[in-house]
Amino acid sequence: MGEKPIDHIELKLPAKAEYVGVVRLTVSGIASRAGYSYDDIEDLKIAVAEACTNVVDHAYQDSGLIGIGCSLYTDKMVIVVADNGQSFDLEKLKEGLGPVDGTKPIGELEEGGLGLFLIDSLMDKVEINGKAGVAIVMTKFLQRDEVEQNADGVPAPTNAQKQ
Template sequence: MKEQPKDMIELTIPAKADFVGVVRLAVSGIASRMGFSYDDIEDLKVAVAEACTNAVHHAYKDQRGEILIFCGIFPDRLEIEVVDRGPSFDIAEVQARSGPLNGHMPVHALPERGLGLYLMKSLMDKVEIKGDGGIAVTLIKYIRRDEVEEDVDAPTETRSH
């Protein structure tokens, strides 16, 4: 039996680049409320923007459409699903193109396609993609409550002698 989220937030936006920022703001607010760190919130915002931007550019081309965003709030993680109803693509082929980057290549020589998926995988703990009458990208990020803060051993005040 699949674990049910404590809360589920649903958002539907037009498949237009103008509305991607709305999703970033919503995810930022949800993640902040859950207790994610600043860096993890920034990672979530970038990953969800990539998923939405992919849907805007590839799912509907120049046609009208909408993107559905589901944010499942769990005690230990945030699961974000970005769904479009555009034509599906060969998921395995795109994933094969999204492998590690060659750090020795000049920026202008890097492949243009597949970087968004690579970026999402780099920033999230888990990324799942399903395609059946559209594409569903699930982004999962766990809350890291037990990590030691940076500079935790740094002196809090300086004494002069």
């Protein structure tokens, strides 16, 4: 089948705003342990908070749970944020996805549209499954050290250049 994760962590928390910070801190700790850069960890925290906030705001009439799964692979982390509350029309949602019109004032953006756009822009891959509740599957690839070392665009000197 598919590639097997090195580690898999799961959480189930009440779908309440006060628990979104717990998810952010948990994902931050997992990403730090996996070797993600500060900037990538910040992106992960924002994306997972947006996904959890969507569950808190839209999934349940009364109360319910947010399910979070983090799967670590050698080259990526896959985070699933899921609910089993009210579903929505995926095709209609897909029609609404796309670039945000920069000419419109931010107040004119549709509710919820900016959160999904933000998640999509921060993560490397985003999938939404709405068969039983809603699950947002977010993937962030791990950038290796050689990219970080030359982040300023200046190549490291070779042995010939040092002499």
